[in-house]
Amino acid sequence: MENAAVKVLICEGTSGVSAGAREVLKAFGVELARFNIDKAEIISTGDRGLFRDVLVDIITPKLGRITYDFITPEKVPQIVEEHIKGNIPVKKFLAGKQYKEFFSGQERITLQNCGEIDPENLEEYLANKGYQGLKRALGEMSPQQVIDEVKKSGIRGRGGAGFPTGLKWSFCLGNPSDQKYMVCNADEGDPGAFMDRSVLEGDPQAVLEGMAIGGYAIGASNGYIYCRAEYPLAIRRLKISIDQAVKDGYLGDNILGSDFSFHITIKEGAGAFVCGEETALLASIEGFRGMPRSRPPFPAQKGLWEHPTTINNVETLANIPQIILKGGDWYASVGTESSKGTKVFALAGKVKNTGLVEVPMGTTIRDLVFGPGGGMLKKKIPFKAVQLGGPSGGCLPADLLDTPIDYESVNETGAIMGSGGMVVMDQSTCMVDMAKFFTAFTVEESCGKCVPCRIGLNRMLEVLTRITEGEGKEGDIEFLERMANSIKATALCGLGNTAPNPVLTTIRYFRDEYEAHIREKRCPAHVCPNLVKFDVIEDRCSKCGKCFKACPVDAIAWEKKTFPIIDKEKCIRCRSCINECDQMAIE
Amino acid sequence: MDSQPLDLKLIGDIIERFQKKKGTLIPLLQAIQEAYGYIPKETVNLVSKALKIFPVQIYEVLTFYAQFRLTPRGKHTLKVCLGTACHVMGGKDICDYLASQLEVKPGGTTEDGMFTLERVACVGCCGMAPVLVMDEQPFGDCTIQQSIELVEKYRAS
Ligand SMILES: Cc1cc2nc3c(=O)[nH]c(=O)nc-3n(C[C@H](O)[C@H](O)[C@H](O)COP(=O)(O)O)c2cc1C
Numbered sequence: 001m002e003n004a005a006v007k008v009l010i011c012e013g014t015s016g017v018s019a020g021a022r023e024v025l026k027a028f029g030v031e032l033a034r035f036n037i038d039k040a041e042i043i044s045t046g047d048r049g050l051f052r053d054v055l056v057d058i059i060t061p062k063l064g065r066i067t068y069d070f071i072t073p074e075k076v077p078q079i080v081e082e083h084i085k086g087n088i089p090v091k092k093f094l095a096g097k098q099y100k101e102f103f104s105g106q107e108r109i110t111l112q113n114c115g116e117i118d119p120e121n122l123e124e125y126l127a128n129k130g131y132q133g134l135k136r137a138l139g140e141m142s143p144q145q146v147i148d149e150v151k152k153s154g155i156r157g158r159g160g161a162g163f164p165t166g167l168k169w170s171f172c173l174g175n176p177s178d179q180k181y182m183v184c185n186a187d188e189g190d191p192g193a194f195m196d197r198s199v200l201e202g203d204p205q206a207v208l209e210g211m212a213i214g215g216y217a218i219g220a221s222n223g224y225i226y227c228r229a230e231y232p233l234a235i236r237r238l239k240i241s242i243d244q245a246v247k248d249g250y251l252g253d254n255i256l257g258s259d260f261s262f263h264i265t266i267k268e269g270a271g272a273f274v275c276g277e278e279t280a281l282l283a284s285i286e287g288f289r290g291m292p293r294s295r296p297p298f299p300a301q302k303g304l305w306e307h308p309t310t311i312n313n314v315e316t317l318a319n320i321p322q323i324i325l326k327g328g329d330w331y332a333s334v335g336t337e338s339s340k341g342t343k344v345f346a347l348a349g350k351v352k353n354t355g356l357v358e359v360p361m362g363t364t365i366r367d368l369v370f371g372p373g374g375g376m377l378k379k380k381i382p383f384k385a386v387q388l389g390g391p392s393g394g395c396l397p398a399d400l401l402d403t404p405i406d407y408e409s410v411n412e413t414g415a416i417m418g419s420g421g422m423v424v425m426d427q428s429t430c431m432v433d434m435a436k437f438f439t440a441f442t443v444e445e446s447c448g449k450c451v452p453c454r455i456g457l458n459r460m461l462e463v464l465t466r467i468t469e470g471e472g473k474e475g476d477i478e479f480l481e482r483m484a485n486s487i488k489a490t491a492l493c494g495l496g497n498t499a500p501n502p503v504l505t506t507i508r509y510f511r512d513e514y515e516a517h518i519r520e521k522r523c524p525a526h527v528c529p530n531l532v533k534f535d536v537i538e539d540r541c542s543k544c545g546k547c548f549k550a551c552p553v554d555a556i557a558w559e560k561k562t563f564p565i566i567d568k569e570k571c572i573r574c575r576s577c578i579n580e581c582d583q584m585a586i587e
Numbered sequence: 588m589d590s591q592p593l594d595l596k597l598i599g600d601i602i603e604r605f606q607k608k609k610g611t612l613i614p615l616l617q618a619i620q621e622a623y624g625y626i627p628k629e630t631v632n633l634v635s636k637a638l639k640i641f642p643v644q645i646y647e648v649l650t651f652y653a654q655f656r657l658t659p660r661g662k663h664t665l666k667v668c669l670g671t672a673c674h675v676m677g678g679k680d681i682c683d684y685l686a687s688q689l690e691v692k693p694g695g696t697t698e699d700g701m702f703t704l705e706r707v708a709c710v711g712c713c714g715m716a717p718v719l720v721m722d723e724q725p726f727g728d729c730t731i732q733q734s735i736e737l738v739e740k741y742r743a744s
């Protein structure tokens with residue numbers, strides 16, 4: 001039978017679903033039935049990483065594996081008829097330039113299985129060398145040897161701070177206790193980052209295996225995954241994966257016939273950014289308010305329920321199985337002197353290709369944004385900044401685009417590597433508004449325990465708000481700098497220590513924009529509502545009419561080849577037209 | 588809107604299911620919210636008795652986490668993402684617009700009980716910013732016009 005081993009792989013993670021993957025999946029079901037192809041298997045995978053896109057891979061014995069992109073239900077009948085039935089690929093739907101642009105220059109270690117295997121099927125993970133790392137650790141290595149291998153790999157924590165993972169584990173191993181815990185931090189608090197979600201949705205077993213290896217190394221028989229409640233699909237897939245792994249003896253009691261037992265429990269977060277901080281996370285697992293506490297004692301000494309505990313990020317753990325299987329030297333051969341391996345970035349904002357990009361450490365920001373990223377979203381509006389590290393990070397200007405991505409180089413700029421959020425901004429993004437945005441975020445998320453963070457950040461927000469409303473005064477910038485530095489020096493936890501970074505970096509690199517707001521009452525990016533006049537700049541306008549079509553209240557008059565006219569009486573200042581304009585022609 | 592008496596049998600089962608576990612308060616409250624859509628006041632007292640802790644210790648947790656709601660929700664929950672990517676791509680403009688059109692503040696429910704408008708910080712779809720989430724379904728690359736069309740569609744259905 002020709003179609004005995006036909007496989008249809010559809011990317012169905014959260015991004016795939018919002019691009020319409022479910023409908024495509026249904027259409028394949030209908031069409032395969034219509035052509036009586038009953039031996040074909042439809043597999044829903046996690047996202048491979050390119051957004052706005054439904055990727056479909058078709059594997060047939062004759063043609064091997066062929067990738068289509070931007071698939072909609074309407075295209076499915078032709079693909080089934082010509083490709084699966086007739087063995088002739090449908091040329092015009094094949095993954096094209098954008099797909100190649102996005103994936104070239106990437107090196108996929110953490111994401112090797114994302115979008116490639118069915119995350120809800122343990123068999124597929126096993127077929128890709130799944131649980132071989134754990135097998136090797138349990139069969140051939142002592143806990144100390146596992147830690148030495150991880151140390152040799154040079155991997156540093158991907159959750160933000162970049163602490164060497166092997167060293168962290170050795171602290172915990174060195175604290176004898178009858179009970180220890182291995183905790184996976186899947187809180188992914190950085191608003192604008194989605195690496196951990198994609199790994200959990202696309203390759204949950206790798207995270208479980210990483211946890212089990214970690215548990216063996218530090219001497220823990222229990223593990224917790226603390227996952228944001230905003231990620232229902234990730235949680236569902238984790239639950240399924242745990243059940244399957246327990247059933248087949250890769251988790252649970254006496255794993256693979258050894259005397260090592262390891263049980264994993266999922267805890268759903270309840271929506272608090274600060275719970276990504278490790279001591280707050282532990283308090284939250286224990287059922288309390290997620291308030292950080294000062295360290296020492298470190299979790300490796302007194303963690304969950306007072307027992308020694310190791311906390312690692314999702315991405316860190318997803319790398320562990322391969323490090324154990326292929327050796328620390330292999331991993332250390334990728335990356336730079338001080339930052340080993342690859343890093344996954346969540347590329348978003350005003351860039352052409354958005355999605356998950358995994359590159360070797362040391363790649364420059366430019367190579368990332370203009371390589372896989374494909375450059376700017378709107379051709380006429382140039383690059384302004386890239387935001388790294390979310391609310392703890394900073395905005396870097398064009399002349400720092402050649403900064404290599406490694407922990408030290410990024411720290412030097414005043415930003416941080418963070419967990420991997422990378423938001424690209426163009427000239428239509430206001431830097432003062434961004435500083436205000438992040439400060440408002442941290443004010444809201446501050447737990448309120450320490451004064452610098454609770455009150456200091458609020459004072460900064462007040463001043464930033466005034467500036468964006470056109471009420472800025474001389475001396476405001478200096479006030480912000482002073483306040484920022486004292487908060488950095490005195491706050492209790494990482495949230496407060498880093499919260500001023502967005503303000504400090506925007507002042508450092510975009511001081512002129514602050515000054516335009518304060519002195520000229522002007523927002524160069526046309527963002528701050530009080531400072532926008534809703535006038536058309538005729539020199540820039542291309543008369544395309546997009547603003548006219550975007551206006552929800554018909555306040556814009558326009559005809560072909562004429563300049564639009566905005567009726568200010570009718571205008572509700574919603575900024576629809578400004579967002580739509582490709583030329584920044586409305587100020 | 589919600590004038591029916593609470594079905595207290597549900598809560599009894601939930602408490603029984605979670606009572607004995609370690610660190611159980613948050614999962615227990617999550618289960619209550621899942622069953623009722625919010626945390627009714629009556630249930631707090633019952634949880635307080637069952638876990639032998641003061642109500643204030645429960646409220647302390649309820650008010651700390653953004654997820655918990657102390658009032659009933661509308662028929663549909665419309666979340667506007669205001670994470671970094673969505674902010675940069677105009678999410679705030681959509682949020683302001685929806686708030687003015689629905690005549691609610693974020694966090695509030697429309698007078699007819701149809702929609703609860705919420706802000707969230709990132710739903711993990713940043714590549715398709717700005718993003719709206721109606722009930723559980725994400726909608727990417729949204730514009731102000733599409734946002735109101737979506738509302739009208741759900742209002743009609
Ligand atoms: C305010 C704050 C938020 C954090 N959020 C996260 C998070 O969402 N995910 C994460 O993995 N680490 C987060 N961290 C870092 C953790 O405290 C911890 O360092 C990390 O989980 C350790 O794992 P790693 O060594 O594998 O990086 C956060 C830290 C701070 C101060």
Ligand code: FES
Nearest residue numbers: 668670673712713
């Ligand atoms: S910022 Fe909106 S989905 Fe991430």
